[in-house]
Amino acid sequence: MGSYRRTVAIAWTLLETMVFLGVLAVTCEGKVQRPEYDDTGAPEFLNPSWMASIPDSRPLSEVTLPGTHNTMAFYGGALTECQSWPLDLQLRAGVRFLDMRVRHVKGNLTIHHGVVYQRAHLGQVLEGVARFLQERPTETVLMRLKEEFSETNDIYAAVVDYVHCYANWDLLWHSRITPTMGQARGKLVVLQDFSGPDLGMRYGSLHIADDWKVPTLLHVSEKWQSVHEHLAAAAVGNSTRTYLTFASGAGIFAYPNAVAQRINGRLYKYLSDMAGISKRLGIITMDFPAAPLLKMIIDFN
Template identity: 65%
Template structure:
């Protein structure tokens, strides 16, 4: 029997993913632990600086550690990501019976929203100079009514004053020790609206033959962030996926382009906004962070 091409490609990608072994490069890391940590880098950011003027690293589908090559986007646990310097989290919750479980599509991630809140709360208690931006999006379910459940989880697993309860862009001083919710669901303000950010998320990459188009989208948005309104936060996703371009495979191609581009621009302060990645390496995170100072070495 002849296999259809998409299924054959899926099998080949799976075989590559299970046989290629873990990599730890400056731009890409799918090992369990970061090469080095950078837990308190925001301590040196002036308290008067708006968050929209800070360049910071993030992870796409932050909790997607399970489900195979097409579902997995990260290899570090949430505490490891935070200690490595990640300050933007992309959290996907499935809403069933009032419960908020963590999913990437159909793939359950063996965690619930309370686990995320507890990990971030513990990190911020240990590192009160920091802040964490958290996109919260409903995934798989389509109730469009997760506000009450989110509030209940906050009261149960964290604390109400952990959040920045305003749509306004906070300064670094106002944000220290807090979660800035980027709210992508209806309801009263738990934080800023996700839609208030200027976002480039061209995640649909038809195949590995389209890496150059994906990179061009990333490049264009990073360049726009340098010269555009600094009162508006910019968010650039370097990640992408499809049945013919699995997240790890795409990250192994796009992350080095991002790393080389940023390395070439190093040496002076630059406002790129939030730059997210799948499987980022610790040196890539460090280089993103260092644009807040230029020549300063933060780790």
């Protein structure tokens, strides 16, 4: 029995080593721009005003829209980098859900992915979103906001100060009630993932699938199953509730870019097979999405 266990342990170690080398191979490749995956510095094309055609009466919970996971995670190496386009190009490419993680230190709110500082602060994000919405008043932006790499559990006052300093109070949708498209135009809808009075909608009120742990690339199929099942649920679920599906994932032996290349490809095929059908899929949040994939998601409206 002991010999068998040692053999299994050795086999598993070799398998993990092969997977790790595969991750390194993907990581060391040059920049890629494919229909489903893009880690270059700019999208293939832009789609800045796509929400203009959505009826004012449609609740935001019934709109299918693309998003980015860890929207500002540009630094720290392959294990922490999740995006390659700057915020303004993400918005102009059609991204409408942003995932922001802030570290709270002495009233400052810096952007982090785990321990890694992303060389930006929340004020720069608010300025960028405000500028975009001023230029494109037909659009709306949803932004999940949570504390990361600090545990003060008290960022509300700092967030309010940043809104007043870097944007304006009227930029926000000030209700936990889901707005219609007409009510949301020109607004930033904060999905509040922190305690305090209502600043926007509550992140926890969404129907969320965020199975982000992908230990190795051998677990990609399990991750895809989670994504597939939640998208299917969004199509038939309660239309008054917003569905949010994270297609992103990572692990020690599965870097974000390696997972994205595989999951984004499956997502692209899944959506391609349903092309031409009007279907509510909710918010689909990705690492390194490509412009054609964003457009495909948008077209479900």
